Amino acid sequence: MKKEKGAKGMNKVSRDSCLLKPGRHYLQGNEAIIEGALVAGCRVYAGYPITPATEAMEAASRRFPEVGGRFIQMEDEIGSACVLIGASWGGVKALTVTSSPGFSLMQEAISIAIISETPMVIIDIQRPGPGQGYITASQEDVMQARWGHHGQGPIIALAPSSVQEMFEVTIEAFNLSERWRTPVLVMAEETVAHMRESVVIPPLEEIEIINRKKPQELGIPPDNYLPWGHDIVAPMANWGEGYNVNFVGLVHLEDGNVTRYSPQMNYHCVERLHKKIEIDANSISCLDTKFLEDCNHLMICYGVVSRTAMEAVAEAHEERGLKIGYIRLRRLWPFPEEQLRNIVCEVDTIFVPEMNLGMMKHPITEALRDRCKKIVSIPSIGILHSPDYILSKVYEELR
Amino acid sequence: MVTIGKILGEAFSLYEGKNSVNTQSYGPESRGGACKSEVVVSAEEIHYPNVRKADVLVALSQVALDRYLPDLKEGGILLLDPGSVKDVPDLDKYQVHEVPSMEIAYEIGGVRYQNSVALGALYGLIPHLVKESSLLKAISDNVPRNTVEINKEAFKRGMRYEKGERGKGNE
Numbered sequence: 001m002k003k004e005k006g007a008k009g010m011n012k013v014s015r016d017s018c019l020l021k022p023g024r025h026y027l028q029g030n031e032a033i034i035e036g037a038l039v040a041g042c043r044v045y046a047g048y049p050i051t052p053a054t055e056a057m058e059a060a061s062r063r064f065p066e067v068g069g070r071f072i073q074m075e076d077e078i079g080s081a082c083v084l085i086g087a088s089w090g091g092v093k094a095l096t097v098t099s100s101p102g103f104s105l106m107q108e109a110i111s112i113a114i115i116s117e118t119p120m121v122i123i124d125i126q127r128p129g130p131g132q133g134y135i136t137a138s139q140e141d142v143m144q145a146r147w148g149h150h151g152q153g154p155i156i157a158l159a160p161s162s163v164q165e166m167f168e169v170t171i172e173a174f175n176l177s178e179r180w181r182t183p184v185l186v187m188a189e190e191t192v193a194h195m196r197e198s199v200v201i202p203p204l205e206e207i208e209i210i211n212r213k214k215p216q217e218l219g220i221p222p223d224n225y226l227p228w229g230h231d232i233v234a235p236m237a238n239w240g241e242g243y244n245v246n247f248v249g250l251v252h253l254e255d256g257n258v259t260r261y262s263p264q265m266n267y268h269c270v271e272r273l274h275k276k277i278e279i280d281a282n283s284i285s286c287l288d289t290k291f292l293e294d295c296n297h298l299m300i301c302y303g304v305v306s307r308t309a310m311e312a313v314a315e316a317h318e319e320r321g322l323k324i325g326y327i328r329l330r331r332l333w334p335f336p337e338e339q340l341r342n343i344v345c346e347v348d349t350i351f352v353p354e355m356n357l358g359m360m361k362h363p364i365t366e367a368l369r370d371r372c373k374k375i376v377s378i379p380s381i382g383i384l385h386s387p388d389y390i391l392s393k394v395y396e397e398l399r
Numbered sequence: 400m401v402t403i404g405k406i407l408g409e410a411f412s413l414y415e416g417k418n419s420v421n422t423q424s425y426g427p428e429s430r431g432g433a434c435k436s437e438v439v440v441s442a443e444e445i446h447y448p449n450v451r452k453a454d455v456l457v458a459l460s461q462v463a464l465d466r467y468l469p470d471l472k473e474g475g476i477l478l479l480d481p482g483s484v485k486d487v488p489d490l491d492k493y494q495v496h497e498v499p500s501m502e503i504a505y506e507i508g509g510v511r512y513q514n515s516v517a518l519g520a521l522y523g524l525i526p527h528l529v530k531e532s533s534l535l536k537a538i539s540d541n542v543p544r545n546t547v548e549i550n551k552e553a554f555k556r557g558m559r560y561e562k563g564e565r566g567k568g569n570e
Contacts, residue, residue, distance in 0.1 A: 197420050198413065304448070386449070
Protein backbone atom coordinates (compact mmCIF):
# COMPACT_ATOMS: atom_id res chain seq x y z
CA MET A 1 0.00 0.00 0.00
CA LYS A 2 1.30 3.42 -0.85
CA LYS A 3 2.26 5.34 2.22
CA GLU A 4 0.67 8.75 2.25
CA LYS A 5 2.10 11.82 3.92
CA GLY A 6 0.82 11.57 7.44
CA ALA A 7 -0.17 8.57 9.46
CA LYS A 8 0.29 5.16 7.95
CA GLY A 9 -2.90 3.80 6.52
CA MET A 10 -4.71 7.02 7.24
CA ASN A 11 -7.23 8.04 4.68
CA LYS A 12 -5.58 11.29 3.68
CA VAL A 13 -8.21 12.39 1.20
CA SER A 14 -8.62 16.12 1.34
CA ARG A 15 -12.29 16.76 1.79
CA ASP A 16 -12.50 20.51 2.15
CA SER A 17 -15.94 20.31 0.60
CA CYS A 18 -17.07 18.62 3.81
CA LEU A 19 -16.01 21.55 5.98
CA LEU A 20 -18.73 23.89 7.14
CA LYS A 21 -19.57 26.37 4.39
CA PRO A 22 -18.45 29.97 4.87
CA GLY A 23 -21.30 32.14 6.11
CA ARG A 24 -23.54 32.39 9.13
CA HIS A 25 -24.37 29.31 11.18
CA TYR A 26 -26.21 28.77 14.45
CA LEU A 27 -24.07 26.45 16.54
CA GLN A 28 -23.53 25.23 20.05
CA GLY A 29 -20.13 26.02 21.54
CA ASN A 30 -19.19 22.35 21.67
CA GLU A 31 -20.02 21.98 17.96
CA ALA A 32 -18.07 25.12 17.03
CA ILE A 33 -14.92 23.59 18.57
CA ILE A 34 -15.12 20.63 16.22
CA GLU A 35 -15.74 22.80 13.16
CA GLY A 36 -12.78 24.98 14.12
CA ALA A 37 -10.55 21.95 14.59
CA LEU A 38 -11.45 20.57 11.16
CA VAL A 39 -10.72 23.92 9.52
CA ALA A 40 -7.36 23.99 11.33
CA GLY A 41 -6.53 20.69 9.65
CA CYS A 42 -7.05 18.45 12.67
CA ARG A 43 -7.83 14.92 11.54
CA VAL A 44 -7.62 12.82 14.71
CA TYR A 45 -10.00 13.05 17.65
CA ALA A 46 -9.59 10.77 20.64
CA GLY A 47 -11.70 11.14 23.71
CA TYR A 48 -13.85 9.81 26.46
CA PRO A 49 -17.31 11.33 26.92
CA ILE A 50 -18.00 13.53 29.91
CA THR A 51 -20.64 16.15 30.70
CA PRO A 52 -20.57 19.03 29.76
CA ALA A 53 -18.19 18.24 26.88
CA THR A 54 -20.07 15.28 25.44
CA GLU A 55 -21.66 17.18 22.55
CA ALA A 56 -18.18 17.96 21.24
CA MET A 57 -17.37 14.27 21.18
CA GLU A 58 -20.71 13.50 19.52
CA ALA A 59 -20.03 16.14 16.87
CA ALA A 60 -16.51 14.75 16.39
CA SER A 61 -17.86 11.22 15.91
CA ARG A 62 -20.04 12.50 13.08
CA ARG A 63 -17.72 15.02 11.51
CA PHE A 64 -14.23 13.51 11.62
CA PRO A 65 -15.11 10.50 9.45
CA GLU A 66 -16.86 12.85 7.01
CA VAL A 67 -13.64 14.75 6.33
CA GLY A 68 -11.49 11.64 6.11
CA GLY A 69 -10.26 11.88 9.70
CA ARG A 70 -10.24 9.38 12.54
CA PHE A 71 -12.45 9.36 15.61
CA ILE A 72 -11.50 7.07 18.48
CA GLN A 73 -13.43 6.57 21.69
CA MET A 74 -10.75 5.58 24.20
CA GLU A 75 -11.06 3.68 27.44
CA ASP A 76 -10.40 6.83 29.46
CA GLU A 77 -8.88 10.30 29.36
CA ILE A 78 -5.34 9.07 30.01
CA GLY A 79 -5.47 7.00 26.85
CA SER A 80 -7.16 9.82 24.95
CA ALA A 81 -4.36 12.30 25.66
CA CYS A 82 -1.75 9.69 24.77
CA VAL A 83 -3.43 9.07 21.41
CA LEU A 84 -2.90 12.75 20.64
CA ILE A 85 0.84 12.36 21.25
CA GLY A 86 1.06 9.33 18.96
CA ALA A 87 -1.08 10.91 16.26
CA SER A 88 0.92 14.10 16.33
CA TRP A 89 4.20 12.22 15.95
CA GLY A 90 2.56 10.40 13.06
CA GLY A 91 2.17 13.78 11.42
CA VAL A 92 -1.48 14.50 12.13
CA LYS A 93 -3.03 17.32 14.13
CA ALA A 94 -5.01 15.88 17.01
CA LEU A 95 -7.66 17.05 19.48
CA THR A 96 -9.46 15.94 22.59
CA VAL A 97 -12.23 17.74 24.45
CA THR A 98 -12.88 16.87 28.06
CA SER A 99 -14.13 18.31 31.31
CA SER A 100 -12.43 18.88 34.64
CA PRO A 101 -12.20 15.32 36.09
CA GLY A 102 -10.95 14.12 32.70
CA PHE A 103 -8.53 17.04 32.51
CA SER A 104 -6.98 15.84 35.79
CA LEU A 105 -6.29 12.47 34.18
CA MET A 106 -4.54 14.13 31.23
CA GLN A 107 -1.90 15.94 33.27
CA GLU A 108 0.78 13.28 32.90
CA ALA A 109 0.42 13.26 29.12
CA ILE A 110 0.55 17.07 29.04
CA SER A 111 3.86 16.98 30.88
CA ILE A 112 5.42 14.53 28.43
CA ALA A 113 3.95 16.42 25.48
CA ILE A 114 5.73 19.53 26.75
CA ILE A 115 9.17 17.95 26.94
CA SER A 116 8.69 15.96 23.74
CA GLU A 117 7.49 19.19 22.11
CA THR A 118 4.39 17.57 20.72
CA PRO A 119 1.86 19.84 19.03
CA MET A 120 -1.65 18.94 20.20
CA VAL A 121 -4.75 20.65 21.54
CA ILE A 122 -6.68 19.80 24.69
CA ILE A 123 -9.93 21.63 25.41
CA ASP A 124 -11.30 21.63 28.95
CA ILE A 125 -14.97 22.49 29.35
CA GLN A 126 -14.63 23.31 33.02
CA ARG A 127 -17.16 22.10 35.59
CA PRO A 128 -17.01 22.59 39.35
CA GLY A 129 -14.95 20.31 41.58
CA PRO A 130 -13.39 18.87 43.62
CA GLY A 131 -14.05 15.29 42.60
CA GLN A 132 -17.02 14.88 40.32
CA GLY A 133 -18.22 18.19 41.79
CA TYR A 134 -21.11 18.97 39.52
CA ILE A 135 -21.89 19.44 35.83
CA THR A 136 -22.51 23.19 35.76
CA ALA A 137 -20.22 26.08 34.88
CA SER A 138 -16.81 26.71 36.42
CA GLN A 139 -13.39 28.26 35.97
CA GLU A 140 -11.81 26.10 38.63
CA ASP A 141 -9.11 24.50 36.44
CA VAL A 142 -7.25 27.66 35.47
CA MET A 143 -4.49 26.91 37.98
CA GLN A 144 -4.40 23.23 37.08
CA ALA A 145 -3.86 24.34 33.48
CA ARG A 146 -0.63 26.01 34.57
CA TRP A 147 0.54 23.90 37.47
CA GLY A 148 -1.27 20.57 37.18
CA HIS A 149 1.41 18.78 35.18
CA HIS A 150 4.59 17.82 36.98
CA GLY A 151 7.87 19.58 36.36
CA GLN A 152 8.55 23.07 35.16
CA GLY A 153 6.86 22.85 31.81
CA PRO A 154 5.45 26.08 30.41
CA ILE A 155 2.01 26.03 28.85
CA ILE A 156 -0.18 28.13 26.58
CA ALA A 157 -3.81 28.38 27.70
CA LEU A 158 -6.49 30.41 25.93
CA ALA A 159 -9.91 31.49 27.21
CA PRO A 160 -12.78 31.94 24.71
CA SER A 161 -16.01 33.75 25.63
CA SER A 162 -18.47 33.11 22.80
CA VAL A 163 -19.44 30.43 20.32
CA GLN A 164 -17.69 32.42 17.58
CA GLU A 165 -14.55 32.33 19.68
CA MET A 166 -14.89 28.61 20.35
CA PHE A 167 -14.45 28.27 16.58
CA GLU A 168 -11.68 30.86 16.24
CA VAL A 169 -9.73 30.04 19.41
CA THR A 170 -9.61 26.35 18.49
CA ILE A 171 -7.92 27.32 15.21
CA GLU A 172 -5.61 29.68 17.09
CA ALA A 173 -4.75 26.89 19.53
CA PHE A 174 -3.73 24.58 16.70
CA ASN A 175 -1.69 27.34 15.08
CA LEU A 176 0.15 28.07 18.31
CA SER A 177 0.74 24.40 19.01
CA GLU A 178 2.20 23.84 15.55
CA ARG A 179 4.22 27.06 15.58
CA TRP A 180 5.82 26.40 18.96
CA ARG A 181 5.64 22.59 19.04
CA THR A 182 3.83 22.49 22.34
CA PRO A 183 0.50 21.32 23.74
CA VAL A 184 -2.03 24.16 23.86
CA LEU A 185 -4.99 24.27 26.21
CA VAL A 186 -8.34 25.95 25.65
CA MET A 187 -10.02 26.64 28.98
CA ALA A 188 -13.73 27.06 28.28
CA GLU A 189 -16.75 26.77 30.57
CA GLU A 190 -20.01 24.81 30.46
CA THR A 191 -21.83 28.08 29.78
CA VAL A 192 -20.14 28.76 26.48
CA ALA A 193 -19.96 25.06 25.54
CA HIS A 194 -23.74 24.66 25.74
CA MET A 195 -24.66 28.11 24.50
CA ARG A 196 -26.00 28.54 20.98
CA GLU A 197 -25.08 31.61 18.98
CA SER A 198 -24.38 32.51 15.42
CA VAL A 199 -20.92 31.80 14.09
CA VAL A 200 -19.67 33.53 10.99
CA ILE A 201 -17.24 31.35 9.07
CA PRO A 202 -15.01 33.34 6.73
CA PRO A 203 -13.88 31.99 3.36
CA LEU A 204 -11.32 29.27 4.05
CA GLU A 205 -8.58 31.09 2.14
CA GLU A 206 -8.83 33.98 4.60
CA ILE A 207 -8.14 31.77 7.63
CA GLU A 208 -4.48 31.52 8.58
CA ILE A 209 -3.40 27.94 9.15
CA ILE A 210 0.07 27.25 10.55
CA ASN A 211 1.73 23.85 10.11
CA ARG A 212 4.82 22.59 11.91
CA LYS A 213 8.20 23.13 10.28
CA LYS A 214 9.62 19.96 8.82
CA PRO A 215 13.29 19.17 8.10
CA GLN A 216 12.46 18.19 4.52
CA GLU A 217 11.06 21.64 3.83
CA LEU A 218 14.14 23.31 5.32
CA GLY A 219 16.48 21.22 3.16
CA ILE A 220 17.94 19.32 6.11
CA PRO A 221 18.89 15.81 4.96
CA PRO A 222 18.30 12.86 7.31
CA ASP A 223 22.02 12.47 8.05
CA ASN A 224 22.34 16.03 9.35
CA TYR A 225 19.07 16.10 11.23
CA LEU A 226 19.22 16.98 14.92
CA PRO A 227 15.82 16.12 16.36
CA TRP A 228 16.14 18.84 19.02
CA GLY A 229 18.34 21.32 17.22
CA HIS A 230 18.56 23.75 14.29
CA ASP A 231 16.43 26.44 15.91
CA ILE A 232 14.71 27.34 19.15
CA VAL A 233 11.82 25.26 17.83
CA ALA A 234 13.32 22.22 16.15
CA PRO A 235 11.83 21.13 12.81
CA MET A 236 9.73 18.05 13.45
CA ALA A 237 10.32 14.87 11.51
CA ASN A 238 7.51 12.38 11.78
CA TRP A 239 7.65 8.64 11.84
CA GLY A 240 7.98 6.98 8.49
CA GLU A 241 9.65 9.86 6.66
CA GLY A 242 13.20 8.52 6.65
CA TYR A 243 14.49 10.65 9.49
CA ASN A 244 15.82 9.53 12.83
CA VAL A 245 12.73 10.44 14.81
CA ASN A 246 13.53 10.88 18.46
CA PHE A 247 10.67 10.84 20.91
CA VAL A 248 12.04 11.38 24.37
CA GLY A 249 10.63 12.15 27.79
CA LEU A 250 13.96 12.62 29.54
CA VAL A 251 15.86 15.88 29.35
CA HIS A 252 18.07 15.63 26.31
CA LEU A 253 20.79 17.12 24.12
CA GLU A 254 20.23 18.43 20.59
CA ASP A 255 20.88 15.02 19.10
CA GLY A 256 18.47 13.35 21.49
CA ASN A 257 21.16 11.88 23.72
CA VAL A 258 20.02 11.43 27.31
CA THR A 259 22.99 9.56 28.80
CA ARG A 260 25.45 12.45 28.78
CA TYR A 261 23.38 14.04 31.50
CA SER A 262 24.62 17.05 33.38
CA PRO A 263 22.81 19.71 35.42
CA GLN A 264 23.82 22.24 32.74
CA MET A 265 22.23 20.14 30.01
CA ASN A 266 19.13 19.80 32.16
CA TYR A 267 19.00 23.55 32.64
CA HIS A 268 19.43 24.37 28.96
CA CYS A 269 16.78 21.86 27.90
CA VAL A 270 14.15 23.28 30.24
CA GLU A 271 15.25 26.86 29.64
CA ARG A 272 14.67 26.47 25.90
CA LEU A 273 11.17 25.14 26.49
CA HIS A 274 10.41 28.26 28.50
CA LYS A 275 12.13 30.65 26.12
CA LYS A 276 10.10 29.65 23.09
CA ILE A 277 6.86 30.19 24.99
CA GLU A 278 8.07 33.55 26.26
CA ILE A 279 8.76 34.67 22.70
CA ASP A 280 5.20 33.76 21.98
CA ALA A 281 3.91 35.51 25.08
CA ASN A 282 5.32 38.76 23.79
CA SER A 283 4.28 38.27 20.21
CA ILE A 284 0.55 37.79 20.36
CA SER A 285 -2.10 40.16 21.58
CA CYS A 286 -3.71 38.77 24.65
CA LEU A 287 -5.78 41.55 26.21
CA ASP A 288 -9.08 43.21 25.29
CA THR A 289 -9.55 46.61 26.88
CA LYS A 290 -12.29 49.22 27.18
CA PHE A 291 -12.98 52.34 29.26
CA LEU A 292 -9.35 52.50 30.41
CA GLU A 293 -8.96 56.24 29.92
CA ASP A 294 -9.12 58.10 33.24
CA CYS A 295 -10.49 55.05 35.02
CA ASN A 296 -10.32 55.00 38.83
CA HIS A 297 -11.05 51.31 39.14
CA LEU A 298 -10.56 48.21 37.02
CA MET A 299 -12.45 45.01 36.24
CA ILE A 300 -10.14 42.20 35.12
CA CYS A 301 -11.84 39.08 33.81
CA TYR A 302 -11.58 36.19 31.36
CA GLY A 303 -13.68 33.57 29.62
CA VAL A 304 -17.44 33.86 29.57
CA VAL A 305 -17.43 35.94 32.77
CA SER A 306 -15.96 38.76 30.69
CA ARG A 307 -19.34 39.10 28.97
CA THR A 308 -21.12 39.68 32.27
CA ALA A 309 -18.32 41.96 33.42
CA MET A 310 -18.58 44.06 30.26
CA GLU A 311 -22.30 44.56 30.83
CA ALA A 312 -21.73 45.40 34.50
CA VAL A 313 -18.96 47.90 33.75
CA ALA A 314 -21.06 49.64 31.08
CA GLU A 315 -23.98 49.91 33.52
CA ALA A 316 -21.79 51.26 36.30
CA HIS A 317 -20.72 54.01 33.87
CA GLU A 318 -24.29 54.78 32.86
CA GLU A 319 -26.02 54.46 36.20
CA ARG A 320 -23.49 55.96 38.57
CA GLY A 321 -20.84 57.52 36.41
CA LEU A 322 -18.32 55.13 37.93
CA LYS A 323 -15.10 55.10 35.99
CA ILE A 324 -14.29 51.42 35.90
CA GLY A 325 -11.90 50.21 33.22
CA TYR A 326 -12.30 46.79 31.62
CA ILE A 327 -9.55 44.31 30.83
CA ARG A 328 -10.18 40.85 29.52
CA LEU A 329 -7.43 38.23 29.52
CA ARG A 330 -7.79 36.40 26.22
CA ARG A 331 -4.85 34.26 27.19
CA LEU A 332 -4.39 32.97 30.74
CA TRP A 333 -0.94 31.37 30.38
CA PRO A 334 1.73 32.49 29.95
CA PHE A 335 0.24 35.13 32.21
CA PRO A 336 0.35 38.50 30.41
CA GLU A 337 2.06 40.28 33.29
CA GLU A 338 4.16 42.58 31.14
CA GLN A 339 1.21 43.58 28.97
CA LEU A 340 -0.86 44.35 32.07
CA ARG A 341 1.87 46.46 33.62
CA ASN A 342 2.23 48.36 30.36
CA ILE A 343 -1.36 49.57 30.43
CA VAL A 344 -2.26 49.82 34.11
CA CYS A 345 -0.69 52.86 35.79
CA GLU A 346 -2.50 53.61 38.98
CA VAL A 347 -6.02 52.71 40.05
CA ASP A 348 -7.91 52.48 43.29
CA THR A 349 -9.66 49.09 43.31
CA ILE A 350 -9.28 46.14 40.93
CA PHE A 351 -12.25 43.76 40.79
CA VAL A 352 -11.71 40.20 39.64
CA PRO A 353 -14.94 38.27 38.99
CA GLU A 354 -14.28 34.55 38.49
CA MET A 355 -16.26 31.30 38.60
CA ASN A 356 -13.97 30.08 41.37
CA LEU A 357 -12.91 31.39 44.75
CA GLY A 358 -10.31 33.75 43.31
CA MET A 359 -7.68 31.83 41.37
CA MET A 360 -6.44 34.27 38.72
CA LYS A 361 -6.62 36.95 41.38
CA HIS A 362 -3.22 35.62 42.49
CA PRO A 363 -1.16 36.31 39.35
CA ILE A 364 -3.10 39.56 38.89
CA THR A 365 -2.08 40.57 42.40
CA GLU A 366 1.51 39.60 41.69
CA ALA A 367 1.50 41.74 38.55
CA LEU A 368 -0.35 44.79 39.83
CA ARG A 369 -0.05 44.99 43.61
CA ASP A 370 2.00 48.20 43.33
CA ARG A 371 -0.44 49.75 40.88
CA CYS A 372 -3.58 49.70 43.02
CA LYS A 373 -4.79 50.07 46.58
CA LYS A 374 -6.92 46.97 46.70
CA ILE A 375 -7.76 43.85 44.72
CA VAL A 376 -11.23 42.41 45.33
CA SER A 377 -12.30 38.95 44.24
CA ILE A 378 -15.93 38.47 43.13
CA PRO A 379 -16.41 34.69 43.21
CA SER A 380 -19.29 32.63 41.90
CA ILE A 381 -19.49 28.87 42.15
CA GLY A 382 -21.42 26.70 39.70
CA ILE A 383 -23.17 29.55 37.91
CA LEU A 384 -22.24 32.49 35.75
CA HIS A 385 -22.42 35.77 37.71
CA SER A 386 -25.29 38.02 36.72
CA PRO A 387 -24.43 41.66 35.98
CA ASP A 388 -26.58 42.66 38.97
CA TYR A 389 -24.55 40.43 41.26
CA ILE A 390 -21.24 41.89 40.08
CA LEU A 391 -22.63 45.43 40.38
CA SER A 392 -23.92 44.79 43.90
CA LYS A 393 -20.43 43.70 44.96
CA VAL A 394 -18.82 46.70 43.26
CA TYR A 395 -21.24 49.18 44.82
CA GLU A 396 -20.87 47.54 48.22
CA GLU A 397 -17.09 47.83 48.02
CA LEU A 398 -17.10 51.43 46.83
CA ARG A 399 -19.83 52.57 49.23
CA MET B 400 -38.84 23.23 25.58
CA VAL B 401 -35.16 23.25 24.74
CA THR B 402 -36.04 22.84 21.07
CA ILE B 403 -38.35 25.89 21.09
CA GLY B 404 -35.45 27.98 22.37
CA LYS B 405 -33.11 26.65 19.74
CA ILE B 406 -35.62 27.19 16.92
CA LEU B 407 -36.47 30.69 18.12
CA GLY B 408 -32.81 31.66 18.47
CA GLU B 409 -31.92 30.25 15.09
CA ALA B 410 -34.84 32.04 13.40
CA PHE B 411 -33.66 35.38 14.76
CA SER B 412 -29.98 34.73 14.11
CA LEU B 413 -30.07 33.16 10.66
CA TYR B 414 -33.22 34.54 9.09
CA GLU B 415 -33.89 37.89 10.80
CA GLY B 416 -30.39 39.34 10.84
CA LYS B 417 -30.40 39.77 14.63
CA ASN B 418 -28.07 38.49 17.29
CA SER B 419 -29.46 35.84 19.59
CA VAL B 420 -28.10 33.68 22.38
CA ASN B 421 -29.82 30.51 23.49
CA THR B 422 -28.90 28.94 26.81
CA GLN B 423 -30.59 26.16 28.71
CA SER B 424 -30.79 25.02 32.27
CA TYR B 425 -28.25 22.34 32.87
CA GLY B 426 -28.81 20.28 35.95
CA PRO B 427 -30.98 17.40 37.08
CA GLU B 428 -34.00 19.34 35.81
CA SER B 429 -32.73 18.95 32.26
CA ARG B 430 -33.27 15.20 32.69
CA GLY B 431 -36.98 15.15 33.14
CA GLY B 432 -37.97 17.87 35.60
CA ALA B 433 -38.75 21.51 34.96
CA CYS B 434 -36.19 22.52 32.40
CA LYS B 435 -35.62 25.98 31.03
CA SER B 436 -34.43 27.37 27.74
CA GLU B 437 -33.63 31.08 27.48
CA VAL B 438 -33.35 33.22 24.37
CA VAL B 439 -31.91 36.73 24.29
CA VAL B 440 -32.42 38.67 21.05
CA SER B 441 -30.90 42.00 20.13
CA ALA B 442 -29.89 44.10 17.17
CA GLU B 443 -26.77 44.94 19.21
CA GLU B 444 -23.98 42.73 20.46
CA ILE B 445 -25.18 40.58 23.36
CA HIS B 446 -22.86 40.55 26.35
CA TYR B 447 -24.47 38.76 29.31
CA PRO B 448 -25.86 35.64 27.64
CA ASN B 449 -28.71 34.88 30.04
CA VAL B 450 -32.07 36.59 30.50
CA ARG B 451 -32.09 39.24 33.24
CA LYS B 452 -35.81 40.12 33.16
CA ALA B 453 -37.90 38.27 30.62
CA ASP B 454 -40.35 40.01 28.29
CA VAL B 455 -42.02 36.70 27.51
CA LEU B 456 -42.37 33.51 29.54
CA VAL B 457 -43.77 30.31 28.07
CA ALA B 458 -44.72 27.93 30.91
CA LEU B 459 -45.90 24.43 30.10
CA SER B 460 -45.96 23.04 33.65
CA GLN B 461 -46.87 24.29 37.09
CA VAL B 462 -43.41 23.53 38.45
CA ALA B 463 -41.82 25.57 35.67
CA LEU B 464 -44.17 28.46 36.26
CA ASP B 465 -43.54 28.49 40.00
CA ARG B 466 -39.81 28.41 39.50
CA TYR B 467 -39.42 30.90 36.67
CA LEU B 468 -42.29 33.39 37.07
CA PRO B 469 -40.09 35.69 39.19
CA ASP B 470 -37.91 36.12 36.08
CA LEU B 471 -40.80 37.64 34.11
CA LYS B 472 -41.02 41.40 34.19
CA GLU B 473 -44.23 43.05 35.34
CA GLY B 474 -46.52 43.54 32.35
CA GLY B 475 -44.69 40.81 30.47
CA ILE B 476 -46.35 38.20 28.27
CA LEU B 477 -47.11 34.91 30.02
CA LEU B 478 -48.09 32.08 27.71
CA LEU B 479 -49.25 28.99 29.56
CA ASP B 480 -50.97 25.68 29.09
CA PRO B 481 -54.11 25.75 31.25
CA GLY B 482 -54.15 21.94 31.25
CA SER B 483 -51.04 21.79 33.40
CA VAL B 484 -50.69 25.28 34.85
CA LYS B 485 -53.55 25.76 37.26
CA ASP B 486 -52.34 28.40 39.60
CA VAL B 487 -50.83 31.73 38.57
CA PRO B 488 -49.93 34.01 41.45
CA ASP B 489 -50.43 37.74 40.80
CA LEU B 490 -52.38 37.08 37.61
CA ASP B 491 -53.05 40.78 37.12
CA LYS B 492 -49.39 41.64 36.85
CA TYR B 493 -48.93 39.95 33.48
CA GLN B 494 -50.53 39.64 30.06
CA VAL B 495 -51.69 36.06 30.43
CA HIS B 496 -52.49 33.95 27.38
CA GLU B 497 -53.81 30.45 27.78
CA VAL B 498 -53.23 27.96 24.98
CA PRO B 499 -53.99 24.26 25.55
CA SER B 500 -50.85 23.23 23.69
CA MET B 501 -50.84 19.68 25.05
CA GLU B 502 -54.47 19.10 24.01
CA ILE B 503 -53.87 20.49 20.52
CA ALA B 504 -50.71 18.39 20.21
CA TYR B 505 -52.67 15.24 21.04
CA GLU B 506 -55.22 16.11 18.36
CA ILE B 507 -52.42 16.31 15.81
CA GLY B 508 -50.41 13.27 16.72
CA GLY B 509 -48.97 13.32 20.21
CA VAL B 510 -47.22 15.17 23.00
CA ARG B 511 -44.01 15.51 20.99
CA TYR B 512 -45.64 18.27 18.94
CA GLN B 513 -46.49 20.39 21.98
CA ASN B 514 -43.32 22.45 21.45
CA SER B 515 -44.35 23.48 17.97
CA VAL B 516 -47.89 24.30 19.08
CA ALA B 517 -46.50 26.52 21.84
CA LEU B 518 -44.07 28.11 19.40
CA GLY B 519 -46.94 28.87 17.00
CA ALA B 520 -48.94 30.43 19.83
CA LEU B 521 -45.89 32.47 20.83
CA TYR B 522 -45.52 33.67 17.25
CA GLY B 523 -49.17 34.73 17.34
CA LEU B 524 -48.20 37.10 20.17
CA ILE B 525 -45.07 38.58 18.60
CA PRO B 526 -45.68 38.70 14.81
CA HIS B 527 -44.14 42.19 14.72
CA LEU B 528 -40.80 40.79 15.93
CA VAL B 529 -40.23 37.79 13.70
CA LYS B 530 -41.54 36.50 10.38
CA GLU B 531 -43.58 33.32 10.21
CA SER B 532 -41.39 32.12 7.35
CA SER B 533 -38.24 32.47 9.51
CA LEU B 534 -39.73 30.28 12.21
CA LEU B 535 -40.96 27.71 9.72
CA LYS B 536 -37.49 27.52 8.17
CA ALA B 537 -35.93 27.09 11.62
CA ILE B 538 -38.46 24.34 12.41
CA SER B 539 -37.46 22.52 9.23
CA ASP B 540 -33.78 22.78 10.25
CA ASN B 541 -34.33 21.34 13.71
CA VAL B 542 -36.92 18.58 13.72
CA PRO B 543 -36.55 15.09 12.29
CA ARG B 544 -37.10 15.18 8.54
CA ASN B 545 -40.15 12.91 8.62
CA THR B 546 -41.91 15.19 11.11
CA VAL B 547 -41.33 18.57 9.42
CA GLU B 548 -44.82 18.82 7.96
CA ILE B 549 -46.63 17.75 11.10
CA ASN B 550 -44.54 20.15 13.19
CA LYS B 551 -45.40 22.96 10.80
CA GLU B 552 -49.05 22.01 11.15
CA ALA B 553 -48.68 22.07 14.93
CA PHE B 554 -47.11 25.51 14.67
CA LYS B 555 -50.03 26.76 12.60
CA ARG B 556 -52.61 25.29 14.95
CA GLY B 557 -50.98 27.06 17.88
CA MET B 558 -50.80 30.30 15.96
CA ARG B 559 -54.46 30.11 14.90
CA TYR B 560 -55.59 29.30 18.42
CA GLU B 561 -53.77 32.30 19.80
CA LYS B 562 -55.08 34.62 17.11
CA GLY B 563 -58.64 33.42 17.62
CA GLU B 564 -58.79 33.83 21.35
CA ARG B 565 -57.23 36.55 23.46
CA GLY B 566 -55.76 35.69 26.82
CA LYS B 567 -57.52 36.28 30.08
CA GLY B 568 -55.05 38.94 31.14
CA ASN B 569 -56.44 41.26 28.48
CA GLU B 570 -60.08 40.86 29.31
